[in-house]
Amino acid sequence: LSNIKLIGNSPAEPIIPDTVYDPKQRYLTLRTNQKAFGALKLRSEVSFLCRQVLRDEGFTEVETPLLFKSTPEGAREFLVPTRNQNMMYALPQSPQQYKQVLMASGILKYYQFAKCFRDEALRSDRQPEFTQLDLEMGFANGSDVQRLVERLLKRIWWEFHGIELGPFPVLTYRTAMNEYGSDKPDMRYDLKIIDINDIIDSYLPPLQREYVHRFYKYELISVPNMKMHDGTFNTITKKLKEIGNLGEKMTGDQREIYRAHIYNQATRSRFRDNLKAIAPHLSEEILDKVMEDLVNRKLLRINSLVFLAKRKRESNSGGSTLMGDFRKALASVLEQKGYLTIKGHKFAWITRFPLFTKVEPDDTEPGQSSRNGYKSTHHPFTAPLNDHVTTTFLHPLRALGQHYDIVYNGVELGGGSTRIHDALLQRAILEEVLDVPASKLKDFQHLFDMLASGCPPHAGLALGFDRLVAMLMGSNSIRDVIAFPKNNNGVDPMVDSPSLVTPSQLEPYGILMENPPAVE
Amino acid sequence: LSNIKLIGNSPAEPIIPDTVYDPKQRYLTLRTNQKAFGALKLRSEVSFLCRQVLRDEGFTEVETPLLFKSTPEGAREFLVPTRNQNMMYALPQSPQQYKQVLMASGILKYYQFAKCFRDEALRSDRQPEFTQLDLEMGFANGSDVQRLVERLLKRIWWEFHGIELGPFPVLTYRTAMNEYGSDKPDMRYDLKIIDINDIIDSYLPPLQREYVHRFYKYELISVPNMKMHDGTFNTITKKLKEIGNLGEKMTGDQREIYRAHIYNQATRSRFRDNLKAIAPHLSEEILDKVMEDLVNRKLLRINSLVFLAKRKRESNSGGSTLMGDFRKALASVLEQKGYLTIKGHKFAWITRFPLFTKVEPDDTEPGQSSRNGYKSTHHPFTAPLNDHVTTTFLHPLRALGQHYDIVYNGVELGGGSTRIHDALLQRAILEEVLDVPASKLKDFQHLFDMLASGCPPHAGLALGFDRLVAMLMGSNSIRDVIAFPKNNNGVDPMVDSPSLVTPSQLEPYGILMENPPAVE
Known part of the structure; x- marks a missing residue:
């Protein structure tokens, strides 16, 4: 180096990499x-x-x-x-x-x-x-x-x-809305929304099937093998409360209602009560059959985290259902708690x-x-x-x-x-x-x-x-x-x-x- | 061909290539x-x-x-x-x-x-x-x-x-304006504008040189070997009249003045008169010397088409001088008459x-x-x-x-x-x-x-x-x-x-x- 030529001015304050500048x-x-x-x-x-x-x-x-x-x-x-x-x-x-x-x-x-x-x-x-x-x-x-x-x-x-x-x-669009509750489904994780209308319908008298579920859909997400007492359930219910009316009673205005459970023998009857609450037209006999069917299909298993939901059928409303938003929030909590890894290019x-x-x-x-x-x-x-x-x-x-x-x-x-x-x-x-x-x-x-x-x-x-x-x-x-x-x-x-x-x-x-x- | 399927409508009017459409x-x-x-x-x-x-x-x-x-x-x-x-x-x-x-x-x-x-x-x-x-x-x-x-x-x-x-x-910029009369010179053809101030100046008493040509420039374009009676001269003068004040007397307001000639023995004195008209400060003796010099430099030759011009020195005015516009028009007439081919990529x-x-x-x-x-x-x-x-x-x-x-x-x-x-x-x-x-x-x-x-x-x-x-x-x-x-x-x-x-x-x-x- 034999010569230095100044070609411009520098600022009074030094410029430091990775400073957060205005x-x-x-x-x-x-x-x-x-x-x-x-x-x-x-x-x-x-x-x-x-x-x-x-x-x-x-x-x-x-x-x-x-x-x-x-x-x-x-x-x-x-x-x-x-x-x-x-x-x-x-x-x-x-x-x-x-x-x-x-x-x-x-x-x-x-x-x-x-x-x-x-x-x-x-x-x-x-x-x-x-x-x-x-x-x-x-x-x-x-x-x-x-x-x-x-x-x-x-x-x-x-x-x-x-x-x-x-x-x-x-x-x-219909599949995306039904299975992922979103027209922009994140398919990096499964956590599919299960449509349980068919299950419920199968126990209804044929004539009722024609009209009972024309306006409402019953949906469920089931996550198996939750560890007890690791705080996941509380974190999830807290987070989900921020998003929607989790656990609230459905009134005429409410389009969607959700309830979350960790399913086990102790909570079995609570789950049944909730199902009855959102499907009050089902007789006790049909309720029993539906419960048994859900267990047989492994949707209700010991230590599964289960979301139950009822929503109006409004496939044209676009965007996402509340269950779809829950699914996303759920995934992020499950990832945070080590149950799930969200990565890849889907x-x-x-x-x-x-x-x-x-x-x-x-x-x-x-x-x-x-x-x-x-x-x-x-x-x-x-x-x-x-x-x-x-x-x-x-x-x-x-x-x-x-x-x-x-x-x-x-x-x-x-x-x-x-x-x-x-x-x-x-x-x-x-x-x-x-x-x-x-x-x-x-x-x-x-x-x-x-x-x-x-x-x-x-x-x-x-x-x-x-x-x-x-x-x-x-x-x-x-x-x-x-x-x-x-x-x-x-x-x-x-x-x-x-x-x-x-x-x-x-x-x-x-x-x-x-x-x-x-x-x- | 076993099947034709109509996939759209066609307009009532047939579509004909190279029609000029609205x-x-x-x-x-x-x-x-x-x-x-x-x-x-x-x-x-x-x-x-x-x-x-x-x-x-x-x-x-x-x-x-x-x-x-x-x-x-x-x-x-x-x-x-x-x-x-x-x-x-x-x-x-x-x-x-x-x-x-x-x-x-x-x-x-x-x-x-x-x-x-x-x-x-x-x-x-x-x-x-x-x-x-x-x-x-x-x-x-x-x-x-x-x-x-x-x-x-x-x-x-x-x-x-x-x-x-x-x-x-x-x-x-100065060269372009002086030699081509334009800051966007078309260099596919020569037809350069000759600055004759130096020639004129060289015959002036030294003191006069200091101030006489500070405001005006004398310029010339010379095209040798014109054929007589092929109409080129008339076409050119007609076209140039559309562009500028060719041949007009200069008044106080006029920035530029131009005169065109086919130079020969018969028009020699007319050229000299025109030069005198735009440079009235030159003595008869100096005029003679300038004429001789122009001839020696082959700017005035028998059957040359000669443009003589005087303009204010205004180098910042940008765009083009009238002489520059003349040069372009001249080139297009000369091309049309077969004296010149304008082509290439310059x-x-x-x-x-x-x-x-x-x-x-x-x-x-x-x-x-x-x-x-x-x-x-x-x-x-x-x-x-x-x-x-x-x-x-x-x-x-x-x-x-x-x-x-x-x-x-x-x-x-x-x-x-x-x-x-x-x-x-x-x-x-x-x-x-x-x-x-x-x-x-x-x-x-x-x-x-x-x-x-x-x-x-x-x-x-x-x-x-x-x-x-x-x-x-x-x-x-x-x-x-x-x-x-x-x-x-x-x-x-x-x-x-x-x-x-x-x-x-x-x-x-x-x-x-x-x-x-x-x-x-």
């Missing part, structure tokens, strides 16, 4: 924290690999506009004022419409790393802007898309974890989702809800199952759609569907089922025209790319894989966006502030 | 027009190749936020209202600030295919949203960036044209741009202009030449900056600079030279903090990716390479965006329409 100093976190820095490198590598794989598969990356327009479907959009009076762009929540147009344009294998925007109440791990790996295939159906995405994900997990994944299991496809969902009275989400009381479970472009087209119009809530989600370790990584490619069917679903008013229907005119122009059948999917990278590096937060994430208030603390604008800035757009700031 | 039916154009379709394929392939090359060079692709904030520099931004009263995001015109922050974050080789937005009066070939291949390098300077970009462009031209390009010539770097430009009285562009009467020629983060730091503050208009443009066949493909990496210098330029008011200066606080945290010297560049692909396929319009381009009014005719919004849509944002539509 989010305003995001650059110091990135500079000093190996995990934060590595996340950006990983993200770059994963996106490159995806492009490489998709290109090899014959896909074309197409950039679609971000200055789009406000449409009646979907969640809340950000608006972008223009100088053209009262005309505004909207930022897209997804490139859905444009990518369908690409199918009618002859780009039969399309993908894009698409920037998407959602102006919604921010939950803990949501961002107002996010990235989707968006893709669509023409002359293809959902299973073509699923096979492709499976190849892609296997390749990614192989390259970054050295793991060769087997075929992804496919579960229907992908699954969830299919055959209900096409529509009931609009709840307190549903204030704009867009998807309709005057008919239904909303699209995902979006109104999803095709019904081929044999559910009639049902779609006669009993919308019973119709199943060609939607599919890809789930990893209990987290939804993305979803897609086979789309409607028939202009008349598309129009009828918007107009008749969703009752979109004529004034809004014309916003879809380009879509009807495009479908009528001879559009091939097509299907696609979007992967939450932030989520994908986070999962890949074993992180629960997408913030860990975003260079400059926004906080829960939608604020980028580093540059301090969004910022206060002045009334004069709004002038060119012909808009005024409702409450202008006191001083400009 | 922009509303963009999908039919893409489906039937090989060039339009091929452009999207090419674009996808070029972006993939760029990523491949940059990854091999050790670059990391980082996505930076699109929901940014309004800042005082730059052209017009689009605003995005939020539910947080009077707080708005702005869509970025470039990721400039974020990418500089990445330099302080240790991502020393950054790139991104960045979506950029500009809310400006749309000129014929501008789009409100466009894509830049944006990159930045830490512990690097402009020539590192130039060498990298040169490797990248050579690779692209090799892959897509099979052409091995030689080293790109480097011209200073890249060039243009360097040493003036750091600041005078604000013209009619300059209504917001942002960059300052109360001091200067604006940044490019942006306020460009570093002055190392030996121009003092000049920057004493004579801002004389200071040259470390900016560079990459030009291809007379079109600017992109530009970049070595950035200021010293917090104090950055602050002083904004505060003292550009006279940014304190209230706006605080919007740059994160930048000052970041630079003060020990930020390495860095330089970068952004390539207009739409333009690059258009040039690569020999198209003059970026619309040809955009899947869903907007028209001159910023309208996407296919989906009809932007669209009319209702006052109620604006409610959550606390903004009102100045002139609400009559009926909602």
Whole structure:
């Protein structure tokens, strides 16, 4: 060393690795924290690999506009004022419409790393802007898309974890909700929810079977071989009380009721009483038979931890049942207590989702809800199952759609569907089922025209790319894989966006502030 | 063929290749027009190749936020209202600030295919949203960036044209303006502009040389071996009259004056008269000497087409001189008449741009202009030449900056600079030279903090990716390479965006329409 040249200034405070820096100093976190820095490198590598794989598969990356327009479907959009009076762009929540147009344009294998925007109440791990790996295939159906995405994900997990994944299991939405109490089942552990309706039903007089259990489901989780007095049961019941109404009496309003037991001879009668409490229509004789049957099936065994539950059958409500939430909490306690190890990489496809969902009275989400009381479970472009087209119009809530989600370790990584490619069917679903008013229907005119122009059948999917990278590096937060994430208030603390604008800035757009700031 | 299954409807009208479809039916154009379709394929392939090359060079692709904030520099931004009263995001015109922050974050080789937005009066070939291949390098300077970009462009031209390009010539801004009359010189043909000031000066008394030509430049283009009577001269003079004041007498207001001749014995005296007319201070004796010298230098030859010009020296005015515009028009006529072939692939770097430009009285562009009467020629983060730091503050208009443009066949493909990496210098330029008011200066606080945290010297560049692909396929319009381009009014005719919004849509944002539509 013969010469030192100063090329810049250094800060007064020394920079120390792994200090927790203020989010305003995001650059110091990135500079000093190996995990934060590595996340950006990983993200770059994963996106490159995806492009490489998709290109090899014959896909074309197409950039679609971000200055789009406000449409009646979907969640809340950000608006972008223009100088053209009262005309505004909207930022897209997804490139859905444009990518369908690409199918009618002859780009039969399309993908894009698409920037998407959602102006919604921010939950803990949501961002107002996010990235989707968006893709669509023409002359293809959902299973073509699923096979492709499976190849892609296997390749990614192989390259970054050295793991060769087997075929992804496919579960229907109904199976997932019944067996795991969730449409995003974590399949790294078993703990399946057992439907005991069949058992109960088998002891009912035939006529009663027809109507008794049309509205309620009886479910059970049974964990064998609990050790006594290791505190597990108390921890679990405490935790479960935080989640739901464990052990509470069911009233008319309560959709779900749960009771937990360690089953043994001493608690046998308590279990029987609870079963009777939630199924008061069963005679003492039938109760005895059901109990015996549950014992024979080894669902009631000495020192088993048993959860008993009754819930309304509401398969369209989506998300998870309370029993599903219990299952997850249970797993985490069992892991903590050494009964279970939660690890591995479990992908699954969830299919055959209900096409529509009931609009709840307190549903204030704009867009998807309709005057008919239904909303699209995902979006109104999803095709019904081929044999559910009639049902779609006669009993919308019973119709199943060609939607599919890809789930990893209990987290939804993305979803897609086979789309409607028939202009008349598309129009009828918007107009008749969703009752979109004529004034809004014309916003879809380009879509009807495009479908009528001879559009091939097509299907696609979007992967939450932030989520994908986070999962890949074993992180629960997408913030860990975003260079400059926004906080829960939608604020980028580093540059301090969004910022206060002045009334004069709004002038060119012909808009005024409702409450202008006191001083400009 | 044993079975035909109908999988969709076809339109009533037959679809015929190469029909010119309405922009509303963009999908039919893409489906039937090989060039339009091929452009999207090419674009996808070029972006993939760029990523491949940059990854091999050790670059990391980082996505930076699109929901940014309004800042005082730059052209017009689009605003995005939020539910947080009077707080708005702005869509970025470039990721400039974020990418500089990445330099302080240790991502020393950054790139991104960045979506950029500009809310400006749309000129014929501008789009409100466009894509830049944006990159930045830490512990690097402009020539590192130039060498990298040169490797990248050579690779692209090799892959897509099979052409091995030689080293790109480097011209200073001054040379480009003097020799080609443009900061985007088309170097596929020679037709250089000859500066004849030195010739004239050499015959002036020494004292006069000091002041006579401080404000004006005398220039000449000479094209030898014109055929007589083939109409070229008339076509040229006609075309040139459309562009500028050819042959007009100079008045006080006119910056530039031009005269064109076919030089021969008969027109010799006319040429001499014209020279005298634009340089009336020259004595008859000096005029004779200059004429003789021009002849000896073969600038005046029998049957040469000669342009004579006088213009104000205004090197900072950028863009092109009238003589530069003439040169381009001249080349196109000469090509048309068979004197010249314009083809090939000529890249060039243009360097040493003036750091600041005078604000013209009619300059209504917001942002960059300052109360001091200067604006940044490019942006306020460009570093002055190392030996121009003092000049920057004493004579801002004389200071040259470390900016560079990459030009291809007379079109600017992109530009970049070595950035200021010293917090104090950055602050002083904004505060003292550009006279940014304190209230706006605080919007740059994160930048000052970041630079003060020990930020390495860095330089970068952004390539207009739409333009690059258009040039690569020999198209003059970026619309040809955009899947869903907007028209001159910023309208996407296919989906009809932007669209009319209702006052109620604006409610959550606390903004009102100045002139609400009559009926909602």
